[in-house]
Amino acid sequence: MTSAPTENLHRLPGGLRLPGFKAQSATGEIREVPIPGTLILPVRQHAGSAAQPIVAVGDRVMRGQPIARAEGDFSASVHASSSGTVVAIESRAIPAREVSEAVCIIIETDGADTPWDGLAPITNPLAATPDALLEAIGKAGIVGLGGAAFPTLAKLRHAVDAGVDTLILNGVECEPYISCDDALMRNQAVEILFGTRIMLTALGLRQCAIGIESDKPEAWAAFTEAASIEGDDRVQLVAIPTVYPSGGEDQLVYLLTGREVPSGGFPSDVGALVHNVGTAAAVADLALTGTPLISRIVTVTGEGIANPGNYRVRLGIPIADVAACAGGYTEHAKRLIMGGPMTGVALTDDALPVTKACNCLIATGPAVRTSFEPERPCIRCGECARICPVRLQPQQLLRAHRYGAGDTLDGLGLIDCIECGCCDLVCPSHIPLTQSFRDAKLARRIDVYERERAERARERFERRQEREQARADAQAAETERLKQGANPNAIAEILARKRGTPGGDED
């Protein structure tokens, strides 16, 4: 294993140096959250379609037993995170931005935490075929653990089809407050490297870069040490400058390879496959013990938390229990954010469960804005364009969105906006730009959808008109033909014929 010189990195346009706020949680220690009485496991913890429950109310389930099966190619299975009894399968609120509710499987735990007997480690993982590995990953319900929860199987399949040449492990973790990947790297560098090697072998890739942000020297040291156990010539460590959003998937690909992920595309379109370091650790765990994805590391932090730190949390544990384990809330806890302070989702209730997407829980501190300041008109200072990591011009997008020029938004790159939130932070007019672009994207999608529907209705209507016109024409032609063909003397002739018939008179 080698480390690459930083000067070979490509320069990301824009970006911000943000205050870290990481010291309070990044102690390197990972604590365990005890198993609560009730687990709430949504069937939709990932990007894509919801999984289908395969257990019924009253069933006994074991730790690691599948309870919902992936539905379609873009989905992920869900497993019981401890043993117990299914007491309900019902729609409940879930922590996510787009959807607010999903079917949840509620498990009353028995405290025994009995493992399922069907857990199957991968035999001889470093020689596993791609098919075997993909199947095992699919069954284990592994998703990207960086926060987006993109199903790993779908990503790997796409990568195999697209023919990628480079695996990139994302240990950048550029958003403030979050330190779960840092904690994982410090503690489980060996496992991460092992998982990496499994993926490299299975996919037949010859190079891998592990990107680690330069503000994480302990993690770097842990990898250097782990290299003596699980070192590999194909793997390179790369220090990434501490600039937000270097850890964005497309941004990291650009930094490391100089390849630009095309608009609307994926990193695999330019030969790169990006996984979070946590995903590699989950693959290693699966290979060694057969354990599916039933827990993750969550950073619990913020001024509103008494004992900030990193916790290994089983999926489905209510956030309130996690917060209690972290010493409970302080008087600063006004807001609860899942994810980072730049892109996270504000939750209104801590009864919601921890899901696969939950990398960080922040109870707000003073650095987090407590109310939107009054917005002023844009003064076109262009700072938002200067720091935009995809070189958009947010000021132009905002104008097009606000003043009803929806159709120019596509040309201005609305769909290329990664919603990183940088523009909000530099805007002297305090305009909620990122939220405006989220709204604009939705409005645009609806508009396009409605136009497509209208277009289809127009076509069907016009074809129907043509058909009816054709029918009417045909009918008119037939009437005309009968009229033309009819002999005006026909009746007289028939009568005459009748009269002339022998015996006709006798009737």
Place this chain on the structure above:
Amino acid sequence: MDIVSAIAVLAGIALVAGLALTLAARTLQRDADDVVERINAELPQTQCAQCGFPGCRPYAEAIAQGDVDINRCPPGGDATIAALARLLDRDIIALDASLPPPAPPGVAIIDEERCIGCARCLPACPVDAIVGAHQFMHTVVEDLCTGCELCIAPCPVDCLEMVATDDNAERAA
């Protein structure tokens, strides 16, 4: 004398400019079909005929002819009026008061218990969104239905009703 020549010059300019404008208006007149297409593109294609024309395109033709105002499309509502006003450079006006107010977007559904298979709703649908045949149960292809409500009246057993569609936001997502 100066005044006379000034008036003469101004009148001359007015005359020349007037002639040029008239000529331009005649020769540069936009292709009528093109205008109809562009108006039609702004209409919601519900084909509901509430405007008094047998579909969106006929209404578009009538607007292009200048026979009718741009405020006769209830499904399109204010958004369509605004779009037409911008396209045709007219003032934005309110929806014609004699027309029903815009209803939330919806689709027709057939209560399959009650449907007797009379097929009378089939020809009423302007976009062929109802499938069925005599003596067979009918059903509305929800994805194709424009919510025009034209199928409601012909049904002898009132088995068709309108239901509001889910938020288009979710459908578009």
Place this chain on the structure above:
Amino acid sequence: MRFEPALSPYLRPETGVGAVMREVSLALLPAAVIYFFFFGFGILFNIALCIAACVGFEALALKLRGLPVATTLSDCSAILTGVLLAFALPTYLPVWVTITACGAAVLLAKHVYGGIGFNPFNPAMLGYAFVLIAFPVAMSSWLPPAIGDLDYVRPSVLERLTYLFTGGWPAGLELDAITRATPLDLVRTAARDQLMLEELRSASPMFGDFGGRGWEWIGNFIALGGGWLLYRGIIRWHIPVAVLAGMLIPATLDSVITGGASGGPGFHLFSGATLLGAFFIATDPVSAATSPRGRLIYGFGIGFIAWVIRKWGGYPDGIAFAVLLMNAAVPLIDHFTAPRILGRER
């Protein structure tokens, strides 16, 4: 437990329009002190009057438009417009001319178009151009600096105030006796008379090392303020550099070709409103281009047009007209200089 709803990002922006405008205004403070040192109390009077008039007009416009007066005024943009106007206008100017300039700047250039953020033209420069055309004589009356060896009639404070408020002058004195042609005027006249610049320099006590005596010191301190704004990231380098390049490159070439018969780069840099324009006026974000390339084009255009006006135009200085002309070109510049979005061909 329940928590407040919110939308990401949750970190607080550190800047604000009001803070930016205040800081730009304050960056002119050193220059104002030097201005006062060389030319007397006129600049302080002008700053006070212009700020009062601009804020007054702004409040009036906001009230008429039914907008919140106090919160909008707190963006401090009217104050900055006032400060810029005070630096642009002669210090020896009747108050009604000054107030007219402020009115044109705030009402005509800004609120007619919808207020801050929507004005296509730089308000201060529009106000300046307005009174330059409306009051040409008053607008070209500049006092010479108060430097010992300069021989001229110094009006008393009372006489100056009388002139500012009434336009009248005590019997026996004429305006021409106390105002002097600026070096920019002199160079224009000299060019007409085919005089070499060096002859002119030695003939007139108004010239300093580069530009006008006194004036070049004010220029230094304006550049100092500009440097501070650059350091603080409130303005970016593109526009000032491009303005100076647009003016100094042709000036240098011209000076070389004509063998010193025209003003060289040093003269142009320290004369008139070059430095004020480059650092404080052309950098007004609302009326400037927004992309880095666009700003280079925009700035270069201003510098070049200003130089053309100085050399061949009907006015001694051309910064104001150059800024206004390039303001008009901004939508076009913005359209053609949009940066390439990452992941897209074009």
